[in-house]
Amino acid sequence: MAQQAQLDRTGPSPALVVTVLSSVGLVASLCMTLVVPLVPRLPQLLSTSSATASWVITATLLAGAVATPIAGRLGDMVGKRRVLVATLGLLVVGSVLCAVTSDLVPVLVGRALQGVAVSAVPLGISLMRDTLPPARLGSGIALMSATLGIGGGLGLPLAAVIVEIADWHALFWVAGALGLAGLVLVAVVIPESSTRSGGRFDAGGAVGLSIGLIGLLLAVSKGGEWGWGSAATLTSAGVAVVALVVWALYELRVRDPLVDLRLNVRRAVLLPNLISIPVGVAMFTGMVVFPQLLSAPLASGHGLGLSLLVAGLTLAPNGLVMMLMSPVTARVSAAWGPRASLRIGLVVIAVAYAAGTMLLSAAWQVSVVISVIGAGVALAYGALPALIMRAVPTTRTAAANGLNTLMRSIGTSTASAVAAVVLAASTVPVEGTLVPSLGALRTTLLIAAGCAVLALLVSLAVPNLPEPTEHTEQVGHTEQVGHTEHTGRIEHVERIGPAETATSLVRGQVLHDDGGPAAGARVTLVGHDGRQVAVAPVDGDGAFAADPGTDRPVLLIAGLAGARPTAVHLTPGQDTLDRPLVLARTPDPLADVAGYTPAAGCGPRG
Template identity: 55%
Template sequence: MSDAPARPVESGGAPPTRTSTVVAVLAFSGIVVALMQTLVIPIVPELPRLLDAPASDTAWAVTATLLAAAVATPVTGRLGDMYGKRRMLLVSVAMLIVGSVTAALSESLIPMVVGRVLQGLAAGVIPLGISIMRDELPAERLGSATALMSASLGVGGALGLPAAALIADNFDWHVLFWTSAVLGVVAGVLVVTLVPESRVRTGGRFDLVGGLGMAAGLVCLLLAISKGGDWGWTSGTTLGLFGAAVVVLLVWGWWELRIQEPLVDLRSTARRQVLVTNLASVAVGFAMFAMSLVIPQILQMPSATGYGLGQSMLSAGLVMAPSGLVMMATAPVSAAVSKARGPKVTLMIGSLIVAGGYGLNILLMDQVWHFVLVSCVIGAGIGFTYGSMPSLIMGAVPASETAAANSLNTLMRSIGTSTASAVAGVILAQMTTVFGGVALPSQDGFRTVLAIGGGAALLAFAVAAFIPKQGRADGTLLASSGPGGRTVEPSKA
């Protein structure tokens, strides 16, 4: 381990590229990666038959992607700061392509899970894209561009469900993964030809021990959250994993504070603006995912239950799709509010909109258009919140730490969504009604999850109130401040 402090180094300049083109390519890449969240949803009930494996094992096709993404996001962010953000973005896209091809060729469980792990390793594309924007875009374009890039996570998830359902209904299930592979190739070619390499790097050595420790801690934590409902929340396995996560992450934190070039600069993340934003991100991630868990289920419940609407998976996806478009349309509005009033205000407004959407959904659950309306309202709120968080993070860290800091923020949102899935699963499993001899989640159970989602949004509002007031939202506040107060001047392209 080197005792010398990591010094930012300059990368070679890139030919001038139109700002709008860079933004479009990076946003497209983010949407392609976000599609992986909903890619397998239409075929999850069929996976035991398709892969000739028990349902408890085929669930790993979803869980493995979650775990891989959680580990990969902060690691690729740090590597991007060290060796080049565009380079690591291309590595991530390559993982997506290889994983998609592996899953497309699979006929059994193990290659499918391997393919889904590789797809999960691509999760760092969105925070890397935001970091490239900070390095390459003029300040006046940065706010709207990063808002759009951050919203691409929700856009991809919303648009992916109807697209995946359409493919699954009309073609062999392998076509799902061949399609994602083709989209990955297109994204990779566009990045290679149109996106310049970031001009700011930290150099230094990669913290391998920190990477392994963080991976072990996150896997234990997220495995316990995602599988605790199946194993039992008081089972030895679940409690053991939670305990191991606490111990491993505490030791990891001690190590990160001890070494000169940590994987995650915990002193930077302890800054009030970064810390509070990350805490709010957990609540926002929870609030966003609660909608995705409830609305499709109600839409597909048999109408004879009295509260289900008897829609197909494709119809349910089409109901959710407008929310993705609303998120995209909200990005420039979010940026304008952040520019005028600061990203803290934008985050608080978005949280209130999300809470209002959940309150509306508790009252309106009888018609398909009710859910279109509600998903659009919540989508608008998510667009505001997701658009504000990169500005808050970039306004509190030096340019040389942008990718790592944004990646950690993305991870916090993922922890929120994982927790939402676990909480909703417990509630819907306990609050049931019998229909046709089968226990189904009751309407009160769905309303309870919606109420908790709204409560999470209100919690995000309350937490955001403690973020220090910021006067600008262009992400350049600390762009010239390096680690230890050293000045960092990016090279001129």
């Protein structure tokens, strides 16, 4: 019903929506790898040590990890386009700040602001769900999700070209210009979503999660530099563990949590998020290993001796293939479901990495291997948000996708750390420098293949949920069972028969008696013992999706200030109402209590 209401609205063409949102996702992900060609020169450019200069990369990583779940929750609360525009604005400010200075601190601040924009990807995916017709949704989400990999694949050669022909500050001027263009396009083209969760922003949860993520990512990303057994690494890891445990306990008690843990621990949500970590490892390992092989001196016996620019162009097909694979991912998911797309992608990744251990003697071989890996990543990345959105209410899509993006970021950080350890453990001296041995390069590729296999095994337990549109289109039978007077406030109770499909969410639509959506109403689910099971807000188009947890509700009550509540009785397994609930306006002052829940034992009679 919610999506059908979206289809009836006039607005920009689906192709334009996909183009604009995917473009800003690509710009945001480009910024994550933009300075990679500068890493060897950063100490000289910023007049600092190598250890300190590495924070130029780390600052972006940390800011992106912290901002993504926060921006997702804010998008669900106050509007996804509004938050997307704000994050792009921060990207522009950060880019300009880096472009006008050569001092370390302003550059670190600017890079952190650029990192915030990675949240554009989950926000864009959620906007697509609220805006696109079902026929275009699959390919749009696949492309938007793949921009996380496309940006990494195209960022290195693009940055290398810019550094070759211009001053290093030009990198940030280009990023700022692209960010500004994206901001204007989003503001002009993309309509704001009417799907809002409401509620209060969980500041305590944001602080706790930020502390936990910073501690975790510092331990992972800096452990090799600090020493894995050093006090700094162990302290960061310890702070992360304590902070995340305390945060989780807090989130379970707060009314409007930043991350709905009860929803996210459900198998249909938890497993795709867990899978995202090894998929992130597999995606980024090639970005770490192959440039070192391509640029290693010929004297090493296995290096190909290419310049940074040529090495970047060799890897560029990775991003192009991911972009071209997006419609293929959508077709596979439409034909066999996103689980099939995910599994096929993981098999492709595993086979490509395993074959890649034997195809390292020429640049064209590396280009073919990284392209096949890109195809697998596109299939897997396109499927993950589709799986997530089948399992969460429409009012939680941005937050859920934000958490999924965070899991991928943890995976890419882990890939960098693992690769650094393995490659540093086995080196050969060449022309006064140490380069990773061929055995170390192959071992790292096999680890990536193993991660893909692990993710494949976990994917076997991912439940197969139908598309959300199927939930509202399945029609059961309706049986009028009469009126009830036991509270003096319920106008009528209807018994609605089971639909042909069932999911973990209870869905439907609430309207006013004049036919308009009852935006702002609340729906209460009541168990067989009269206990409140869940409460869900009604979206701007009148739709709702309530999560009853492990309890199955038998009564659903819709209430709104100034209207008489109405209720329906749900039969076992019923998860979709076959017709809207209608709220009649009433002067009854008792009806002004929205979301009224009857006392225990006051279920319907008969």
